[in-house]
Amino acid sequence: MRGEFVRQPNRFTGRVSAESASGLGGGPDERGRWPLEAGRYRLIWSRACPWAHRAVIVRGLVGLEDCLSLGTVDPIRDERGWRFGLDPGGRDPVLGIEYLAEAYAGTDPAYEGRVTVPAIIDTISGCVVTNDYPQITLDFSTEWGPLATRHAELLPPGVRLEMEQLMHDVFIDVNNGVYRCGFATTQEAYEEAYERLFARLDALEDRLATRRFLFGDRITEADVRLFTTLVRFDAVYHNHFKCNRNKLSEMPNLWRYARELYNTPGFGETVDFDQIKRHYYGTHAHLNPSGVVPVGPDLSAWTA
Known part of the structure; x- marks a missing residue:
């Protein structure tokens, strides 16, 4: 369809895998698998980005904080993309770079696509290991298992196939769907x-009428992926991306569900509504030429 937003593939x-054939300190093996080493890699995220947000939530839920360091970029991108403007001197203290684009260029000098987060960077070589956001969180629950300190079981085997189908549908219609609304040109x-x-949100509203979470009484990967879109819905997507049939707070089951997740350890403390709003309203000049950031909505209801 002409005018439809198309998301670029992950470069x-x-x-990172305990099954890598490369020795400790080595690079990727012939399958592209890097050796699993505590303290070697750095996860770069933006508090504004929903794709990066879910990587940080899963990192915390499975207990990888002590073995995978975290770097945070500024919510406002300039012409060179994501920058480390929040750090002293404007450089990431571990990687020593000003822009995430420097790691991308150092890994592939011919790369001309957008620089995206999340990205896992090898601190030895400075190379980008992955910016494959759907695989990153799956690997945190599987490949990184030997370093995990919590047993979250976000990928319960009994519902894995059903969960993968639901996550696919939610990605197409909701996670990426809000962008397809906001960036459509026809x-x-x-x-x-x-x-x-909204057809998908209605289906999820019905599903949650009889379930605490998407797959019963326990939090799964599917809940993390849905949450990072829902938590941005009323603050950004409803207005900025013209997703305005109704607000999340007007869908009782989804609103109850999203607030319960927000108030669950590992979720709400990773949310920064100020940075979320400043990023979306401040970096999409074609949608908001003035750059004015709305004051509302009242976000205190998330903790009420």
């Missing part, structure tokens, strides 16, 4: 994305 798809593309978004 770097290496994986009325037809916008309305198609809009209808799919």
Whole structure:
């Protein structure tokens, strides 16, 4: 469909794995697997980005904080992309770079796509291991298992196939669906994305009428992936991306569900509404030329 937003593919798809054939301190093996080593890698995220946000939530839920360090970029991107403007001197204290683009260029000098977060960087070589955001969180629950300090079991085997299908549908219609609404350049593309978004939200509203979480009484990977879109919905997507049939707070089951997750350890403390709003309203000049950031909505209801 002409005018439809198309998300670029992930350029770097290496994986950190205990099954890597490369020795400690070595680079990737022939399968692109890097050796699992505590303290070697650095996860770069933005508090504004929903894709990066879910990597940080899962990192905390499975207990990888002590073995995988965290670098945070500024929510406002300039012409060179994500920058380490929040750190003293404007450089990441571990990698020593000003822009995440420097790690991308050092890994692939010919790369011309957008620089994205999350990204896992090898601190020995400075190379990007992966920016494959869907695989990163899956690997935290599997490949990184020997270093994990908590048993979260976000990928319960009994529902894994059903969960993968639901996560696929939620990605198409909700996670990426809000972007397909916001960045559509034709009325037809916008309305198609809009209808799919709210049809999926209605289906999730019905599903949660009889379930505490998407797969019963325990939190799974699917809940993390849905949460990072829901928590941005009323603050950004409803207005900025024209997803305005109704607010999340007007869908009782989804609103109850999202607030319960927000108030669960590992979720709410990773949310920064100020940075979320400043990023979206301050970096999409074609959608918000003035750069004015809305004061509302009242976000205190998340903890009420």
